[in-house]
Amino acid sequence: MDPLSLVLQTFGVRADVFFTGNLCNLQDFSEESGQRGHLHILKSGALDLIDKRGKRLRIEEPTVIFFPRGEQHRFIPDAESGADLVCATLEYAKISTSPIAKALPSHLLLPMKAYPKFPVICDALFAEAFSEEYGRITAINRWLDLFLIEILRTCLQNNLITTGLMAGLAHPKLAKAMAAIHTEPAKHWTLDSLAAEAFMSRAKFAASFKDVIGQTPASYLLDWRMTLARSMLKKGKPVNEVAEAIGYENSSAMARVFKKVVGVSPKQFQLRGDQ
Structure with a gap:
């Protein structure tokens, strides 16, 4: 896609x-x-x-x-x-x-x-x-x-978007790394492997990513995983299935990160009505 x-x-x-x-x-x-x-x-x-x-x-x-x-x-x-x-x-x-x-x-x-x-x-x-x-x-x-x-x-x-995720999609090199994150969120991505996807040096990739998207690659990867987690949890997917899909070893590891980012546990999130 x-x-x-x-x-x-x-x-x-x-x-x-x-x-x-x-x-x-x-x-x-x-x-x-x-x-x-x-x-x-x-x-x-x-x-x-x-x-x-x-x-x-x-x-x-x-x-x-x-x-x-x-x-x-x-x-x-x-x-x-x-x-x-x-x-x-x-x-x-x-x-x-x-x-x-x-x-x-x-x-x-x-x-x-x-x-x-x-x-x-x-x-x-x-x-x-x-x-x-x-x-x-x-x-x-x-x-x-x-x-x-x-x-x-x-x-x-026409470069009418200058920062954030959408600006990254318009960048000819950063878009390749973002597409890799989007399509394979469970992969063990590192700064080096993402820079390779973008055909950029490690330092240049890190600086360009932060300048254009406004986040570090690691922060963006975390946000994308949590976005997918929210979406899957809303659809009623089991926590262990969500954890596996976005790259965590087990549901407990994913739940700790999820609560830190979102403020509630995955189970509590599924029970909330204001998602």
């Missing part, structure tokens, strides 16, 4: 449409809990975007307006034409641990004409959004999920 697919599958994010049509009145958007993001796609018309600092920007062409962490913002549509929009919330499995939410800038403005693949998906998305077909909401959400993947690909390909 490719690295981006693995991240999306492991951490989870989905789009839920909440508005399609012509916006003709001032509209405020905010997410007080910080648990959801906002994705807007301007099809036609024009609007003024006002961010949380009061900065005002005029948008007069088809554009993707993306607030990954639900920052407060406001739209003032053009008085004559209004603004034809598709708006969705982004629902993360858990935003505080999502590398997608953490890695992206506070907001992105992506003109449609600058990214040739955007219109291909958006034409189908808009056809559903501005129709009255049965099943349109479900269809819109499916197209939005596909479009979100294309946005993430665009961010990686």
